[in-house]
Amino acid sequence: QPMIRLSGVGKTYDDGTVAVQELDLEIERGELVCLVGPSGCGKSTTLKMINRLIEPTTGTIEIDGDDVTHQDPVQLRRSIGYVIQQVGLFPHQKILANVMTVPLLYGESKSVARDRARELLDLVGLDPATYGDRYPHQLSGGQQQRVGVARALAANPPVLLMDEPFGAVDPVVRTRLQDEFLRLQDEVGVTVVFVTHDIDEAVRLGDRVAVFASGGRLAQFDTPARVLGR
């Protein structure tokens, strides 16, 4: 069974804006799927429906066979990591403490949480000895995004949702983050839904690419080569 299944999903906001229509999407375990399309075509809304920050108006959403369409979003946090462009690290906590919050939240001891946080920082390419004791503002934008990824993976979620995570970093750093992320995703085996407006990023990262058209309709869902018409 697919890791994520959206069936007939639609979202109309309270003001009447139709953001997503009749969306069917099946994402396999361990797959990296990019949602791409122009601004306002419903990508973020789709992502937020998957982790239930937004409730769909129509349709059903299943995660690993469980119907989560009306589930409490707090309950989903353990199975769905979320990384956004404004990563939202706690400004008054050091980097190690920022990542430790998640294992601590799930009842791990301080020493286990600390070990886990160090391991995760390593995984995203930040030496914990160098960066663990810094505060978020002492890191570059790209480094902060890496911490965001580490924190999102701290609960070992089977699904990771990413909304333009590298959108604010300069092109050179972005390419490096993309490469690193591909390696990391392969290593961890997490299923990823990745939102971007950049078709180059989408075809570079995605096992498959879901192309949205304006009006929140899915225009194409295929391999990068086919999306590029090759």
Ligand code: ADP
């Ligand atoms: P994308 O991520 O592709 O840029 P969004 O999912 O953010 O698109 O938005 C899809 C559509 O829904 C847009 O027309 C946007 O203006 C609208 N929209 C997003 N959030 C809200 C909201 N809270 N209330 C009303 N309309 C919204």
Ligand code: ADP
């Ligand atoms: P608010 O609506 O006040 O921004 P939220 O509860 O929506 O608060 O989210 C707060 C932060 O928690 C977000 O910035 C995001 O980083 C994180 N978050 C939200 N949903 C999830 C999720 N499903 N899994 C992991 N982290 C999440």
